[in-house]
Amino acid sequence: LLTSINSPYFVRATSNDSSQVRAIAAIVKSFGWRSVVAIYVDNGFGEGIMPYLADALQDVQASVVYRSLIPQEANDDQILKELYKLMTMQTRMFVVHMAPKLGFRFFQKAREINMMEEGYVWLLT
Secondary structure, eight states: OOOTTTOTTOOOOOSSHHHHHHHHHHHHHHHTOOEEEEEEESSHHHHHHHHHHHHHHHHTTOEEEEEEEEOTTOOHHHHHHHHHHHHTSSOOEEEEEOOHHHHHHHHHHHHHTTTTSTTOEEEEO
8 A cells, every 4th residue: 555654755635536636636736737648547447537537627727638548458568658658748747547456567667667757747546
């Protein structure tokens, strides 16, 4: 379990989906970000939160500028291909919505290609 004890950058903002988008939007607003990239698993779970996220961001004058869908059974090459695409984008603020198993692999690959370094911002649901 992630906690602020294990990582000084981890902050638990909410515990349910309906509150998550408002918390994400509040964080985006507080840092003055105007655009985010939504990265989510390509299934009903992933797609379910996206309309709410878009609306919440619009309320704080921000928007989802790109949606990155990751197949639930994505292999490492598929994940890396999408990460390399994300590296080329101007927006470096990412909201990630996927199950822990896929998320773990996704962030392993992001770390391997130095996307966990300064200059990238990741919010996880």
